[in-house]
Amino acid sequence: MELSLNTATVRKQWNLAQMIDGCARHGIRGIAPWRDQVAALGLQRTKALIKEQGLTVTGLCRGGFFTVKDWKDDNLRAVEEAHELGAQCLVLVVGGLPQGSKDLIAARQTIKESIFQILPVARKAGVPLAIEPLHPMQAAERACINTLEQALDICDELGDGIGVACDVYHVWWDPKLQQQIRRAGKKRLLAYHICDWLSPTRDLVSDRGMMGDGVIDLPLIRSWVEATGYAGFQEVEIFSELDWWQRDPDEVLTTCKERLAVS
């Protein structure tokens, strides 16, 4: 599997133009940019630079947050941007509990209904929507879709044009992981994100590890992904306030490439 750079990995060091250039210099042929970075560089300029370097856009990060006001306009714009960039999917981080609410069941229902509303637009634009189940420790604040099983149940209800982004950081612990990756299959498995789980983990959001530095059996999970026929990239996405965001970004990219050997 080829390497893709999720641009969160070097977001403290580089702007998007530098990231695109960095990918090209390091022979990394995939990129998954974040929308704030695209907005800063400009959509057409982003498109032109990515095209110039011949990079595959393995995903656009992100749509979602369906439990806040104005979710719809923002998600329709995200679909449009993903279409413009030729992204292989639009990643959905679905949002957590609305401010002041403890009603997880209602939040999950709202999320499903919201996806249902934007799905026809995404289908028409040829942009697959990828629900990213987030680690249960993110349920309150970021996403109350927390397992692949739950995400795939929603996909089954909603039909074509939707699948999942499988990020090892969020799902590595799941006793049903192999079963649900198999269930997703090539059709529903739209993206595969890698990094590592550090033990101990010092922060609930920004303490992800570089592949090989933690406890996730990456080759095993990759073998389950490959068994589906998945023909996409391995996208490295590392939030690391205390370590990798402090380093020279060229060193980060070099390390990502080296560590593919243990991924």
Added chain:
Amino acid sequence: MELSLNTATVRKQWNLAQMIDGCARHGIRGIAPWRDQVAALGLQRTKALIKEQGLTVTGLCRGGFFTVKDWKDDNLRAVEEAHELGAQCLVLVVGGLPQGSKDLIAARQTIKESIFQILPVARKAGVPLAIEPLHPMQAAERACINTLEQALDICDELGDGIGVACDVYHVWWDPKLQQQIRRAGKKRLLAYHICDWLSPTRDLVSDRGMMGDGVIDLPLIRSWVEATGYAGFQEVEIFSELDWWQRDPDEVLTTCKERLAVS
């Protein structure tokens, strides 16, 4: 449901004798002590003080950690202590990955086989074993049984004398929570632990909230527990380095009692 004090809640302020006394003074009629505290006070002395105050021992914390050396002797001792104290169950925190291992599947197998080995002893002693699924963020270090479904699958394999401890902190996010509480039923549901999930959470281990201070819909989960016919206690277990462990322990117990109204 009556209140029980899991002694972790005031473990920085009081020794076990003070905790037993505190429960009596505050009219809290259940207690779930930790084994290190029992060892410090002495098993027979603990037994005598608890009997003197007429407290119900809603659980002994804890057996488990089956993935470390010498697990067996320690767990057999734990069963014996739970028997001596007349505990309603021995809580099992099953252990995480062995040092240096990434093999979650093997660790889970080891855990199941180890429980299978001590179960006959526990049955004979009349001590129900309560597997406590821990939050997925604890999978590496403390317990790689992480959902009620996974725990109940093991119970189904192992037969009588084993069930689950349902701690809202670990399971509140689970989309299958209601379904799995129902599946557990009165037979398998051996303990119900409460506290709250703070948003944001500042630490992966010791930042639990007092009931009402977080985002868990406690009355809803309680209603699911009660629907099984569960006739036990609500056991308050709060690890809180930054807040409740810093407070006057009498204030902590008073607050626990007050907050039953929102639990």
